[in-house]
Amino acid sequence: MKRKVFESLIDRYRQNKASANERRLIDHWYAELDKEDMPQYHVDENQIWGKIHRQIGNTPTKKMAFQKMLYWSGAVAACLLLCLSVLFWSRENDHAQSRKEVLLKPGFRIFETGVAQRKRVQLADGSTVILNARTKLKLDTVSFDRKDRIVELLAGEAFFDVKKDSTKAFIVNAQQIQTRVLGTSFTVKNYTGLDDISISVFTGKVQVSANSNPLGVLTRGEQIRYARNSTTSKRENFDLLTRNSWIEGRVYLKQSSFAELALAVRNIYGVELEAADNLISRQLYSMPLSRQLSWSATLESIQAIHHNKSRKEGNKVLIY
Template identity: 70%
Template sequence: MKRRIFESLIDRYLHKKANKAEQSLIDQWYDTLDQEELPVEEVDEVQLWEKIQERIRSTAPKKSMVRKISYWSGAVAASLLLCFGILFWKQQHELNLIAKETHLEPGYRIFETGASQRKRVLLADGSTVVMNAYSKIKLDTVSYDRRDRVVELLAGEAFFEVKKDSAKAFIVNAQEIQTRVLGTSFTVKNYAELDDISVSVFTGKVQVTTNNNSLGVLTRGEEIRYSKNSHHSSSRAFDLATRNSWIEGRVYLKQSSFAELALAVKNIYDVDIKTDDQRIAQQRYSMPISKQLSWSATLESIKAIHHNKSRKEGRIVHIY
């Protein structure tokens, strides 16, 4: 299927002008983008797209095909694709005109995760995104990969493995921070609970900017942290072996703040820990947080580090 034809179908779908066969096809394509939770084998959206094209190419414009539509339309999902191929043959000229004349509105798609949930999303160009718990990304499914490849990290943390394309930059927007690459792997972290936005590079090279001002160019093992309050940034090296351990359900804290500790606990155990004591809020923690260890054992370890105590009120555990 020519890309502009596909885009015009998206436009018809978004404006509720698509018929049932078209709606079913587009719904199936959209659903595959947001159905995988680790460690399930990744869903290949590219292969699905190729399958759609193959179905259409294999559909010859014969009357015998038309006579069988009523039978195929009641069969399995593959039959819907075949019926839609016939529809495409009949309307190809009309759709070409629509593609030329219609100004396509963006078709935004939101992907998000909840407590203790991680998800891998395979993008149309072959790049992959692994999302941490309580994360959300936004993708324009119509314009993606036409020029630049743009993804917006609305919340949380995501690891990007970018397929190299020297003609099309891969851009991740996280509030005022923009990370631009051509082909590499890196993690962007932007939780509301934390003051800073961080960009950590695992392979290749990335450029980080804010409001068109460069914060620096990072290479393997380098990280930038940008304060959302002070608007200052700093660069440092990070541990490549443990930085993305959250993908396996573990977090290694190293001289981390109480806020970072609380976020790790929430992401892994879905438990909120808080403190009203400023002394405790300033304490630092070096310890692993893992799904392999029970919450009660982890809580005891947290308290033992600084000899603190805890009490539970509803879903909140107060440290004092």
């Protein structure tokens, strides 16, 4: 009977059906509880119910007026309700705080490829990135796609096929260069062995900046080469058919520098190619490179273009 009175009072209080007198009694008990120290992490329900039972049991029910009985049962119900509320709030608060701390901590992921390796990465927003050999792409897994979609090309070359989202810009940071789009496809090349960083557009429009200074807006078939040392840029057209041939494992050099040649050789074969002098380093090369062709055959082709010779020195091949 005591438990039924107790449960009935709880139900009325939760459903906002308690009378003004009942609510006043419960509010009074709340005020008394504010003066006590409440356990924040552990509540012994058996101990609480024992206390309730003793308080109800010690009251002479035959002589107790209905209103007095209601007072005690209401007070006890409020006590239990408050204890359980404090326990629930404490645990939920701890969990919420824990979740908040996790969200605030940056979580970075590095996507990386080795020699002669290419990798396709699917981002959370639906965009696709294809990494060329010896490439590192950095992604903040916490902040990505919350406001803007920002990635960082630490080194190498990557083709971005960006899912259109007019509310969130897609931004690629590559040292001083920032490439900003809403939905398009383009390639960013940022190899440390080259003097410049290049951005080449295949579809849509791309806005390019260097240290927050606008370099221009590129459309299909256009690219910008930004010189790291001189901080100058050059805008030009490129061959749409051969620019991204590396995705299929081939590279087509067209009047390319020795540095471009050495980069392609290292990416495909893992061989360090070095010019013996400035004359060699200023030579231009037009030729295809493919993993399907052996390194010895490729080296013969490289030598034949300018009638050069080669020799191996440690881990390097010297062209002279």
